Amino acid sequence: MISNDIKQQFIRIVGAENYDDSQAGRLVYSYDATPQFQSLPDAVIAPRNTQEVAEIVKICNEHRIPIVPRGSGTNLCAGTCPIEGGIVLVFKHMNKILEIDEENLTVTVQPGVITLDLIKAVEEKGLFYPPDPSSMKISTIGGNINENSGGLRGLKYGVTRDYVMALEVVLPNGEIIRTGGKLAKDVAGYDLTRLFVGSEGTLGVITEATLKLIPMPETKKTMLALYQDLEAAARSVSKIIANKIIPATLEFLDQPTLEVVEAYAQIGLPTDVKAVLLIEQDGPQEIVERDIKKMAEICKSEQAVSVQLARSEEEAEALRTARRTALSALARLKPTTILEDATVPRSEIAKMVKAINEIAEKYNVKICTFGHAGDGNLHPTCPTDARDRDEMERVEKAFAEIFAKAIELGGTITGEHGVGAMKAPYLEWKLGEAGIAAMKAIKQALDPNNIMNPGKVFAKSTRKRVVVTR
Amino acid sequence: MTTEKERSIIQTKFRERMDEDELMNCMRCGFCLPTCPTYIESGFQESHSPRGRIALMKAVVDGLIEPDEDVERSLNMCLGCRACEPVCPSGVRYGHLLEEARDIIQQNKKHSFPIRVVRKLVFDELFPYPKRMRIATALLGFYQRSGLRSFARKTGLLKVLPPSLRDMEKILPDVPALKEMKERPRHLESEGAPKRRVAFFSGCLMDTMFMPTNDATMRLLQLAGCEIVIPESQTCCGALHGHGGEKQKAKELAKQNIRAFEELDVDYIVTNAGGCGAFLMEYDHLLKDEEEWRERAKAFVAKIKDISEVLVELDFHKKRLKVEPQVVTYQDSCHLRNVMKTSASPRKLLRAIQGVEFREMKDADRCCGSAGIYNIVEPEMSMQILDYKMEMAKQTKATTIVTANPGCLLQMKLGIEREGLSDRVRAVHIVDFLLEAAEGVQASEHEERIRKTS
Numbered sequence A: 001m002i003s004n005d006i007k008q009q010f011i012r013i014v015g016a017e018n019y020d021d022s023q024a025g026r027l028v029y030s031y032d033a034t035p036q037f038q039s040l041p042d043a044v045i046a047p048r049n050t051q052e053v054a055e056i057v058k059i060c061n062e063h064r065i066p067i068v069p070r071g072s073g074t075n076l077c078a079g080t081c082p083i084e085g086g087i088v089l090v091f092k093h094m095n096k097i098l099e100i101d102e103e104n105l106t107v108t109v110q111p112g113v114i115t116l117d118l119i120k121a122v123e124e125k126g127l128f129y130p131p132d133p134s135s136m137k138i139s140t141i142g143g144n145i146n147e148n149s150g151g152l153r154g155l156k157y158g159v160t161r162d163y164v165m166a167l168e169v170v171l172p173n174g175e176i177i178r179t180g181g182k183l184a185k186d187v188a189g190y191d192l193t194r195l196f197v198g199s200e201g202t203l204g205v206i207t208e209a210t211l212k213l214i215p216m217p218e219t220k221k222t223m224l225a226l227y228q229d230l231e232a233a234a235r236s237v238s239k240i241i242a243n244k245i246i247p248a249t250l251e252f253l254d255q256p257t258l259e260v261v262e263a264y265a266q267i268g269l270p271t272d273v274k275a276v277l278l279i280e281q282d283g284p285q286e287i288v289e290r291d292i293k294k295m296a297e298i299c300k301s302e303q304a305v306s307v308q309l310a311r312s313e314e315e316a317e318a319l320r321t322a323r324r325t326a327l328s329a330l331a332r333l334k335p336t337t338i339l340e341d342a343t344v345p346r347s348e349i350a351k352m353v354k355a356i357n358e359i360a361e362k363y364n365v366k367i368c369t370f371g372h373a374g375d376g377n378l379h380p381t382c383p384t385d386a387r388d389r390d391e392m393e394r395v396e397k398a399f400a401e402i403f404a405k406a407i408e409l410g411g412t413i414t415g416e417h418g419v420g421a422m423k424a425p426y427l428e429w430k431l432g433e434a435g436i437a438a439m440k441a442i443k444q445a446l447d448p449n450n451i452m453n454p455g456k457v458f459a460k461s462t463r464k465r466v467v468v469t470r
Numbered sequence B: 001m002t003t004e005k006e007r008s009i010i011q012t013k014f015r016e017r018m019d020e021d022e023l024m025n026c027m028r029c030g031f032c033l034p035t036c037p038t039y040i041e042s043g044f045q046e047s048h049s050p051r052g053r054i055a056l057m058k059a060v061v062d063g064l065i066e067p068d069e070d071v072e073r074s075l076n077m078c079l080g081c082r083a084c085e086p087v088c089p090s091g092v093r094y095g096h097l098l099e100e101a102r103d104i105i106q107q108n109k110k111h112s113f114p115i116r117v118v119r120k121l122v123f124d125e126l127f128p129y130p131k132r133m134r135i136a137t138a139l140l141g142f143y144q145r146s147g148l149r150s151f152a153r154k155t156g157l158l159k160v161l162p163p164s165l166r167d168m169e170k171i172l173p174d175v176p177a178l179k180e181m182k183e184r185p186r187h188l189e190s191e192g193a194p195k196r197r198v199a200f201f202s203g204c205l206m207d208t209m210f211m212p213t214n215d216a217t218m219r220l221l222q223l224a225g226c227e228i229v230i231p232e233s234q235t236c237c238g239a240l241h242g243h244g245g246e247k248q249k250a251k252e253l254a255k256q257n258i259r260a261f262e263e264l265d266v267d268y269i270v271t272n273a274g275g276c277g278a279f280l281m282e283y284d285h286l287l288k289d290e291e292e293w294r295e296r297a298k299a300f301v302a303k304i305k306d307i308s309e310v311l312v313e314l315d316f317h318k319k320r321l322k323v324e325p326q327v328v329t330y331q332d333s334c335h336l337r338n339v340m341k342t343s344a345s346p347r348k349l350l351r352a353i354q355g356v357e358f359r360e361m362k363d364a365d366r367c368c369g370s371a372g373i374y375n376i377v378e379p380e381m382s383m384q385i386l387d388y389k390m391e392m393a394k395q396t397k398a399t400t401i402v403t404a405n406p407g408c409l410l411q412m413k414l415g416i417e418r419e420g421l422s423d424r425v426r427a428v429h430i431v432d433f434l435l436e437a438a439e440g441v442q443a444s445e446h447e448e449r450i451r452k453t454s
């Protein structure tokens, strides 16, 4: 609870119009894109600059008020659900692109900038910012950095982490620090920049970021490979990479996913095949053509029933856009949509696809799979109904087994969506007790009062481990 | 304002009537946020976004919150433009949720006396009756022609009205006389061999205040080769009622319209106002719980088509069409685009006109802020949205702004007035412009003939 006195202090900092503790105002910040998590904050505050953030954080630290920084609330791990109440910080005023530095190839932004707006702004100057999560038309850079988000171009270009050069952070004690710089090299002390990337708002509030840009690739080609066999599609993925080709994009969609995406997008996607791969290569023309040709051959040798090249950039863009709607489109099937983010080494992708199907069968649940196959990152998704207790139990068991299998194959419980509150009970499976202890020590050092996004990443108790036999 | 008792009734009704599956269908991905005008113009407030509104409705159903003033405020601020629907991959039918929620609130709260009187007058006593609509419009005509208007304008009498209504007064079209409104055609032959037999939905406002546009529509249909029937027993589409929380009345009007059209044996029922067309097109949803009407509503809905779709289907754009050289831009009617899914045909027709330099304006698909009576009840937000729209329109340097719905047309006129552009820019309904283009050709051909013979 926030006392009236503290409320007045907040209002003095941000102004009454930027402090909201009405019932409706709090409700609309009680959720994110994660199903089954909802909890009301005590207030929502919209600071206008770093100084205001620092002052708010100081008050919170003094009075032990939880802070949940929030971008657009599209995360899938209950990362912005205020499960312990407190205040939600929104960055609707801090949403400016501050500088595009064409000499150093960097862009400096405030955390509330929408990813797609940033991408468009730099592309106007012939520059390229590759991390493109499917949610980019609404996700914020602050959110992307804190989840270390990936995207369709991750295979060749890496994820958000690979583009963050410098940060301005308000620490939980209210101090403002700057990490990194516009530097190609910098070994002055610990790499705090990397520490804050993917920290899910648990270590501090990011108030500014400088991101790396690269030149726009000259050309790009897009193709679809169609399969009647799921595992054949997955094998193609491993084989393409084993053949030393790194395409820009290598996405996997199974038949049920294709059906719902086509139902929405209506662009003539094949729905009579078991799976497709969406493959793209960019770069100098000769190389693009050579790689595309070679990948088409590999797909065919792995029993692709057909390989189709997009005829125009519009057609290619339609395919990419359609792929980005996969998760939301799956949501039309059933009232509740539960999705996972298991990731394995690229060589193991076929085994993982096989295991997912077997597990679905074993627990008698429907699982649709799509994802960034080239990154070894799959999104097995279960359309279900939270009101059906019995099914929900089976779904949970199935996913626990999928996590266990992923780890067994040398993978992880989450590739890009983060731990949040949702996967916190499973984190120890991946890290082990000592790993958790090391991370907790960092958290304790920076945020001794545990005010930053409490209840996320670290669970009160760990889920009992599932042992996969086979 | 609602009392505690009203709130508790509203909450119970939410639980009973709101479609829970549809509410749960929203997975909160936020993909709809960047297209929502009120989210953008409110400075990115979740409570004024589709995702936020759905969450509020669901929270009332779940009993997490009470349907208090802020909840109502959030729902009132919604334009009902439904731009959030085509971009929702999950296919959430937001419009239906909104309509139901508004109806529950309206039906279960006691309005202040003056509002009650106005609502009753408008919803129950005026729009459903063509005759009364004609008389009301005629009164407006009397005001415009009798010298009363110039008196009111000169004396500053209009200042008693709030600014939003004062501006409205200026942009209302000069309306036809009562006699003209009474003598409407009921059947028209096609020009040349008939290619289609269609019925025309003439609407209430369209057949009075915008009568010349209705005439132009029928003329175009004739030119395109349509035989037209215009049943007399048709009535107002009920959109105003449906969107305004008077669902029961909307259902009555829907039934009357279905009865008026179902025996006609026509290929299409043609509309020329996106707002009406979209509402007609959802009669099946409106009447979904009424056994004996379900199939009849479906058959009715299957025939609804906007004039521009009919014209394109009949190759009207391949006719010779010509206007004076001018830059033209098109403002989508939200409901025409988002519900009737008509956006390419109007553009195709405009591009086909000789003399037209068509320039797409940025965010042409974003609502202009007219939204039924929104510009009267939420003037501040409406004008903010309109100002953005006019900025985009100005960037195209268009001298003609074309729209496809009477509300949008008035709003564009209002925008032109507010920007002080009325000497340079005009707003027209697409059918009026098309007729101008068709007649332009006839006129120039006529001139040519005279020149040749003399």
Ligand SMILES: Cc1cc2nc3c(=O)[nH]c(=O)nc-3n(C[C@H](O)[C@H](O)[C@H](O)COP(=O)(O)OP(=O)(O)OC[C@H]3O[C@@H](n4cnc5c(N)ncnc54)[C@H](O)[C@@H]3O)c2cc1C
Binding pocket: A032, A033, A068, A069, A070, A071, A072, A073, A074, A075, A076, A079, A080, A091, A111, A132, A133, A134, A135, A138, A139, A140, A141, A142, A143, A144, A145, A146, A147, A148, A149, A150, A151, A152, A199, A200, A201, A202, A204, A205, A206, A207, A324, A327, A328, A416, A417, A453, B028, B029, B030
């Ligand atoms: C349909 C759909 C598709 C998606 N596709 C992808 C995808 O392809 N790849 C992918 O990686 N993810 C994907 N996501 C997940 C999600 O969109 C990303 O995690 C995204 O980066 C979240 O951005 P946001 O602005 O919504 O952040 P939020 O969800 O608001 O926040 C995310 C985290 O960042 C923290 N945070 C936000 N701003 C700050 C700040 N300024 N300082 C400190 N902490 C902060 C929050 O506390 C939270 O822990 C998808 C989600 C959806 C719904």
Ligand code: SF4
Binding pocket: A328, A331, B025, B026, B027, B028, B029, B030, B031, B032, B033, B050, B051, B054, B084, B087, B088, B089, B090, B091, B092
């Ligand atoms: S796009 Fe659809 S599913 Fe996503 S938040 Fe909006 S209404 Fe909900």
Ligand code: SF4
Binding pocket: B035, B036, B037, B038, B039, B048, B049, B050, B053, B077, B078, B079, B080, B081, B082, B083, B084, B085, B094
């Ligand atoms: S109908 Fe229009 S204003 Fe209302 S939520 Fe949808 S997009 Fe926003």
